[in-house]
């Protein structure tokens with residue numbers, strides 16, 4: 001019996017000293033020092049201060065129509081160059097996107113004391129709290145989050161004594177749709193590399209689709225008095241195969257490119273952002289980039305996002321597809337399960353990929 005995602009995370013708790021001391025963001029007129037970031041708090045923070053190269057002004061991640069006959073190649077190209085893209089015609093009803101946005105807004109709009117009733121426990125994963133990556137930084141992030149793994153029923157009952165069943169239905173439907181979409185996107189991307197279902201049998205579309213599991217991460221970035229010095233969510237890559245992100249109509253997500261620096265991903269109503277995660281980078285033998293990204297905040301508008309974090313069950317070993325490894329080379333990475341990878345990430349954070357590389361760069 002494969003472990004559930006909850007168990008996967010529970011085995012590797014990250015201690016969050018601040019999780020029970022979430023400030024009431026709305027009452028702060030000035031950024032407290034503990035929320036004021038400088039380059040020494042995050043080496044990548046400095047990259048934000050550099051003016052973007054003039055050629056890069058309009059450049060951002062590709063926008064792909066899934067109904068386009070060439071969608072697979074466009075996705076493949078986006079995964080190789082950016083590690084991220086936005087999609088239209090993804091088949092997820094607009095009504096459902098509006099519902100999940102409403103749910104997210106309603107959750108974070110609850111009084112702090114109510115939200116804390118569903119606070120993530122010391123060793124747990126699900127529930128209300130600060131970003132999971134908070135323990136890797138000295139400064140605090142200008143955001144609050146809510147993680148859902150498995151059924152949200154118990155937590156939702158504490159948050160909304162009356163309406164929790166309706167909200168559970170929304171989450172269930174959203175996750176169902178996202179699962180199908182994620183698998184479709186993964187196969188479109190793999191097919192662009194000439195990889196077929198025979199090459200990755202555990203993920204075959206014909207196998208029962210229970211090989212995958214997911215978590216839902218709801219994020220809220222409140223209005224911030226001094227956004228230039230604050231950080232909504234610090235730079236990280238996702239530990240997933242793929243992440244599908246819904247963002248409301250407030251900009252904030254940025255992706256990093258060595259040649260362009262930080263690039264904003266503009267919200268496009270009704271569309272979804274797709275990130276390549278570390279496990280897909282490994283599976284593709286490094287051909288697909290796992291995208292470094294972060295969230296900035298702003299002074300006038302609150303921002304909401306919903307990340308569907310998708311990966312394999314814990315008994316599945318992810319290793320580079322043999323077809324993508326040249327016969328004279330060793331695979332770039334050794335094989336890992338999602339559990340093992342999360343363990344490495346919990347210890348080494350943004351250096352986790354280099355820890356499982358087979359040969360180190362010269």
Ligand SMILES: O=C(O)CCC(=O)C(=O)O
Pocket residue numbers: 217219233238245247252253293294295304305307
């Ligand atoms: O809020 C966003 O745009 C990014 C969220 C994110 O990266 C995450 O939850 O992992």
Ligand SMILES: [Fe+2]
Pocket residue numbers: 236237238243293307
């Ligand atoms: Fe992320």
